[in-house]
Amino acid sequence: MSTEQDATTPAASDNVAPRVFVSYSHDSPQHKELVREFSTFLRSEAGVDVRLDAWDDYERRDWSLWAIEQLTNADFVLVIASPAYKRRADGTAAADEGRGAQFEAAIIRNGLTRDLRGET
Secondary structure, three states: OOOOOOOOOOOHHHOOOOEEEEEOOOOOHHHHHHHHHHHHHHHHHOOOEEEOHHHOOOOOOOHHHHHHHHHHHOOEEEEOOOHHHHHHHHOOOOOOOOHHHHHHHHHHHHHHHHOHHHHO
């Protein structure tokens, strides 16, 4: 593992909170609430700049473009890999089941395929 700092990654001494996009599937209202609580904890207790869809649902938007922007601009992507998310990411879920998770997982997978070292 290289110890060199990538030019696009803020140094720890810059005191810039890492931007983290949380990708998860909307399994149930309870699951969504647990993800929100965890994301709130990361933001308030750990000082992480968390991006979560539930915090941006106050207006109509193109969620695909929103997800692309979040994935592109994130320093890290945190995947809450529930069994339902895994099914959707693996391509074994029905095409109309959890389309957002399927879309995000496909982008993440494509990035890993393109540049495994850079994406991890």
